[in-house]
Amino acid sequence: MGQIFPRNANLLARLSIFAAVLLIVELTLILTVYFRSNYYRQINVAIQQPVPYSHQLHAGTLGIDCRYCHVSVDKSYFANIPATETCMTCHSQIRTGSTKLTVVRDSYATGQPVSWQKVNRVPSFVYFNHSIHINKGVGCSECHGKVTEMPVVWQPQAFFMGFCLNCHRNPENFLRPRDQVFNLNYIHPANQVELGQKLVQEYGVMPKTQLQNCWVCHR
């Protein structure tokens, strides 16, 4: 039986070893980039809700404060989704015939909650607490962006650990006075670091060494 492969096929065999290694590296890189991508994580993608509620109209044009609906944001670890009763506070009188509000009226009549879709997601092993951030001078827009300009809300950035640590390592770069926390158009002043260091002292923010402990966010 004669040789199937010519002698120079040995080179191909050796090259294919390198190709295989390269392939594994490339696959790893591609998968890493894919799973970290905004595409996979649905960042900047507006999440359709059962009710065409517009933050742009309510919080932007009409200027309703975040806390009018998200009451518990400065008192509790979670920012509550408003009860249907909160919608009906106004919409029992305003736009009572609107078909866009049918789901809300049905929910109020039957007591079954509106199935709002979650927009901002963190993994189960992250124990994020809204109230501590609000009360220490972290503005809503640092994480949520300008919600007042979103007709349908999207998550403006991925919440990787690096994003959290960016602030936990240097809180003075991000803190603002408490009365500006709910101002989504707030622009950090030129002397932000100086102001931030003053606020860190004033609001009693944890020392940086503690702020970066695992147990701060993970239990």
Place this chain on the structure above:
Amino acid sequence: MQSLRLGNFWSVTRRLRHGWVILLAFLLGGCHYDLYNQPKDKTYDPSSFFADGRGSRPNVPGAVQANRVQTDTYLYTGLINGAKADVMPFAVNRALLARGQAQFNIYCAVCHGEAGNGQSAVAQRGGIIPANFHQPRLRVAPLSHFFVTITNGVYRGDTANNGYQSMFSYASRITPEDRWAIAAYIRALQLSQNATLDDVPPDQRATLGQ
């Protein structure tokens, strides 16, 4: 020759040599999202365990919030023997009025306007007429009238004859202490809109209009 090689395919040495493939399969099979998506109900998570499909359970009727035993009836109802009164259940200071102002601007100014005159973007756009706090009826109303209204809301007209809830209760959204702070701030607003030159301390009068 070829048949012999095929026979070798399942030999023990060959199986050992390629055992790593099976090992890798087992290792990859161990990859899972249990830590990322833990089998627990977080706030608002749906649940197939309960009949209504909600992970968060509604309050049991009659449940009392921790440290909120309502022994001080005036603080929680604004009524003394069923009647409204013109006193605060606790002392008023500058910090309380500031708190009242902040809460007023969140929950009340939406309709009643920051000046409390019943004019606001929502009222204009929605075609509703919220109460003006500077009308004579409300200027002489006892202080707890505002507390009771925030707590219970306002019902207009007859229940049987096209009556409707013109203002909903804010009891679930504003704590009793903050409701009192708002009531105190409304009184301050009323005074501010009906002030005369005599209310300004003499040494401050020169700064007016500046």
